[in-house]
Amino acid sequence: MVDPLCAEHDPQAEIWLGMRTPASEVADRVTVIESTLREFGHEVVPAREFDDIWLSRVHSAELVEHLATVWDRWVQGRYPDLGAQRVVPYLFPSAELLHGLPARRATAVHAQVGTFCYDTMTLVGPGSWRAIRAATHATRTAVDLVVAGAPCAYALTRPPGHHATRSAYGGSCYLNNAAIAAQALRDADFAKVAVVDIDAHHGNGTQAIFYERPDVFTASVHVDPGAGWFPHHVGFVSEAGRDAGHGANLNQPLAPGSGDGAWLPSVERAAAAVTVFGATALVIALGVDAAVDDPESPLQVTVEGYRRAGNVLAALGLPTVVVQEGGYHLPTLGRLVGSALEGLGSG
Numbered sequence: 350m351v352d353p354l355c356a357e358h359d360p361q362a363e364i365w366l367g368m369r370t371p372a373s374e375v376a377d378r379v380t381v382i383e384s385t386l387r388e389f390g391h392e393v394v395p396a397r398e399f400d401d402i403w404l405s406r407v408h409s410a411e412l413v414e415h416l417a418t419v420w421d422r423w424v425q426g427r428y429p430d431l432g433a434q435r436v437v438p439y440l441f442p443s444a445e446l447l448h449g450l451p452a453r454r455a456t457a458v459h460a461q462v463g464t465f466c467y468d469t470m471t472l473v474g475p476g477s478w479r480a481i482r483a484a485t486h487a488t489r490t491a492v493d494l495v496v497a498g499a500p501c502a503y504a505l506t507r508p509p510g511h512h513a514t515r516s517a518y519g520g521s522c523y524l525n526n527a528a529i530a531a532q533a534l535r536d537a538d539f540a541k542v543a544v545v546d547i548d549a550h551h552g553n554g555t556q557a558i559f560y561e562r563p564d565v566f567t568a569s570v571h572v573d574p575g576a577g578w579f580p581h582h583v584g585f586v587s588e589a590g591r592d593a594g595h596g597a598n599l600n601q602p603l604a605p606g607s608g609d610g611a612w613l614p615s616v617e618r619a620a621a622a623v624t625v626f627g628a629t630a631l632v633i634a635l636g637v638d639a640a641v642d643d644p645e646s647p648l649q650v651t652v653e654g655y656r657r658a659g660n661v662l663a664a665l666g667l668p669t670v671v672v673q674e675g676g677y678h679l680p681t682l683g684r685l686v687g688s689a690l691e692g693l694g695s696g
């Protein structure tokens with residue numbers, strides 16, 4: 350599933366440690382993945398349109414409204430004339446700032462952004478909302494194909510989504526495509542859905558969205574946030590779900606430098622947990638930034654490792670929706686995704 354609008358998001362940069370650094374989540378990611386998948390012989394299906402109302406099954410109406418309108422309000426506020434070419438947060442209304450007082454909607458647009466965006470790396474520009482929406486449409490189209498009987502469908506989603514929580518965005522993610530897929534499968538009467546996230550970084554947004562839910566199991570294999578990696582504050586082994594969702598979340602943090610030898614057994618444990626959970630459908634959050642050449646990750650997973658991970662997850666025999674998460678090394682990106690999908694097709 351592809352939607353050409355996914356290329357319209359151009360963050361230009363990330364503000365990291367106060368420095369404006371070139372964006373790594375670039376539109377060419379879509380181009381190289383799509384062209385490689387065509388070379389692999391995959392059928393490429395255009396995404397269909399869906400109503401935005403449906404997004405509220407996973408996200409707050411306030412977040413959706415913010416993302417849909419903030420660029421226009423940024424322009425109306427003449428921020429680009431001041432040199433602010435992208436929407437970037439300035440002030441974060443943390444619990445300690447509010448001290449128990451009710452959160453208010455700040456009057457100034459530049460002060461509203463930090464209510465929704467939890468880091469300084471995730472910028473919004475003129476085409477961002479079109480791309481964010483398009484990624485959700487590709488996701489929903491993939492779900493519909495699987496609901497109609499396809500064993501597996503892949504959504505070429507950009508921007509990625511797994512760091513977006515119900516009401517907040519960050520980590521180059523805006524709306525959570527994996528969570529949207531899981532919820533859509535639930536709404537299509539798959540009684541129990543599992544999300545397995547093999548991006549190099551913890552799928553904190555997906556975990557948060559389903560943390561109290563017993564009907565959606567979330568598993569993530571990722572570099573250890575305790576070793577100093579994004580998202581730093583969550584992604585630890587002790588996070589097992591809360592209340593009715595207790596036991597329905599599995600985190601497997603790995604030491605920086607881990608390769609196939611540690612990574613693949615973790616994917617196998619995630620798959621085994623999906624079986625124990627009794628899932629009737631699967632969502633794979635396919636980040637390929639755990640690859641050895643990727644500039645964003647300290648993990649050392651190989652192309653063959655991704656193929657074998659696909660094998661492991663295909664062996665579950667579940668109707669499967671795959672959504673694209675991270676992966677930033679353009680020369681190898683398409684091959685990594687193609688290898689994972691090849692593994693999924695032959696498990």
Ligand SMILES: [Zn+2]
Pocket residue numbers: 548549550636638645675676
């Ligand atoms: Zn990542």
